[in-house]
Amino acid sequence: MTDTINIDTETGTVRFEDFTVADNELATFLAEQEEDALEDAARHVVRIGAATLSLAETSKEVEHVKREFDQMRADFDEELDTVKDELDRRFGDDGEVSAILDRHLGSEGRLARELDDVFGDNGRLARRLDEELGEDGERIQTALDPDRDGTPTNRLRETIRSEIRELATQLEREDAKEEGRDEVRERTTEKGYIFEDQVDEFLTDLVYGSSHSVERTSETVGELTDSKVGDFVLTLGTTEQRIVVEAKSEQNYTQPKIKSEMREAIENRDADYGIFVSECESYVPNKVGYLREFDGEFLSVALCADEDDEVDPRLLHVGFNWAEMRAIQTHVEAGDDIDAEFVRTQVEEVEDSVRKFSNIKRECSNLKQSANSIEESLDSIQGEVTTRLNNIVGEMSKSDSAPDK
Numbered sequence: 001m002t003d004t005i006n007i008d009t010e011t012g013t014v015r016f017e018d019f020t021v022a023d024n025e026l027a028t029f030l031a032e033q034e035e036d037a038l039e040d041a042a043r044h045v046v047r048i049g050a051a052t053l054s055l056a057e058t059s060k061e062v063e064h065v066k067r068e069f070d071q072m073r074a075d076f077d078e079e080l081d082t083v084k085d086e087l088d089r090r091f092g093d094d095g096e097v098s099a100i101l102d103r104h105l106g107s108e109g110r111l112a113r114e115l116d117d118v119f120g121d122n123g124r125l126a127r128r129l130d131e132e133l134g135e136d137g138e139r140i141q142t143a144l145d146p147d148r149d150g151t152p153t154n155r156l157r158e159t160i161r162s163e164i165r166e167l168a169t170q171l172e173r174e175d176a177k178e179e180g181r182d183e184v185r186e187r188t189t190e191k192g193y194i195f196e197d198q199v200d201e202f203l204t205d206l207v208y209g210s211s212h213s214v215e216r217t218s219e220t221v222g223e224l225t226d227s228k229v230g231d232f233v234l235t236l237g238t239t240e241q242r243i244v245v246e247a248k249s250e251q252n253y254t255q256p257k258i259k260s261e262m263r264e265a266i267e268n269r270d271a272d273y274g275i276f277v278s279e280c281e282s283y284v285p286n287k288v289g290y291l292r293e294f295d296g297e298f299l300s301v302a303l304c305a306d307e308d309d310e311v312d313p314r315l316l317h318v319g320f321n322w323a324e325m326r327a328i329q330t331h332v333e334a335g336d337d338i339d340a341e342f343v344r345t346q347v348e349e350v351e352d353s354v355r356k357f358s359n360i361k362r363e364c365s366n367l368k369q370s371a372n373s374i375e376e377s378l379d380s381i382q383g384e385v386t387t388r389l390n391n392i393v394g395e396m397s398k399s400d401s402a403p404d405k
Contacts, residue, residue, distance in 0.1 A: 004019045005019060014046075029041075030045075051328075054239075054328055068314070072360050076360065196231055196249075199232070199277055199316070202313040202317075203316070203320075206313075212235065212237050213235045215232065215235070217231065218230075222270075223267065223268050223270050224264070227264065227268045229246070229261060231245060231246055231247045234320070239331045241273075242270060242271040243273045243274065243320075243323045243324070243327060244266055244268075245275045245277060246261060246275070247277045248276070248277065251283050252283070253278065255284075255288060258288070258294070261276070262274045262276050262294070263298075272331075273298060273299075273323045274297065274298030274299070274323075275299050275316075275323050276300045277302075277319070278300065278302045279303060280304050280306050280309075281302035282305065282307075284302060290315065291322075296326065299322055301316060303315050
């Protein structure tokens, strides 16, 4: 406060004494006003200037989000190139898998030679059949007798019986699992408290160093009778508006349930806007996704793809910036004559950026899962091919009559 400007925050008044502004446009504008409307026009100019500066700060944060989008796209392209290179290394014309298959299965491969040694006209199998079966086939009947210990059919029968016993055991285990599901449901509530603590930390960090404040209200009754809906309340320092935050770590949350709970939370906490924070995107319907606004009343935000991912506080930061913008927009439009078209255009551009953010975030999650799955599949295929080929060679090498190499 100076000698020429006196500010009283309790009464919300500002008084200018002997205060001169050198501005041709301002002087021209005020000179064109009617004398009885001059004082109101001056007040109007001051209010619009203050609101414009507040919106400018929000625009800076939106620009920061855009830079984050660009960085995420660059990371995505880099990771995709890595996956393409790995696929070419493994499955390309000169790749590892092609080399293994050609070495074992090619026209001059080891497998072709081994198969001819075993199954050819003069192979080990033909000689062994002559030795074992004889001319009258009596040994075949003996080998196929299911009641004779050690015969192939006897071993097959015992294998089938063993599989049936294993199936019965698995059914018993499933019954035991069903009994344990009640215990899992009890642990779900504890999981919700853990996620609520995480959101508390994120919101505390988010408002640190600003004029905003956050209050945890999950155990406090609000405006509605006996209702504790609304886990946190963010108060904007610039306008004293309230944003309610509901944190959820529950699966199968439907869109009607989200709407009903958030509208109750907004009413219960006397809030101007709301944020529904889900731990995982997989917990909400696909059409809700990472970020979605409902009827200009509240925003739904998901902090990770599924339970295997770590929650990302940046998504909550984006959600808060959006809620702050909506709350300030409502405050300004309610009492001032602003450029509504400009604000509407800016909001549409932010909504477009948010949609891009959601798509990129989902693509990044899918890419990481695909990359891990592809890597595991490549290793598995290589291991299976090598193991099975070695098993064939080992089985064929058991014969005492194998020819010398």
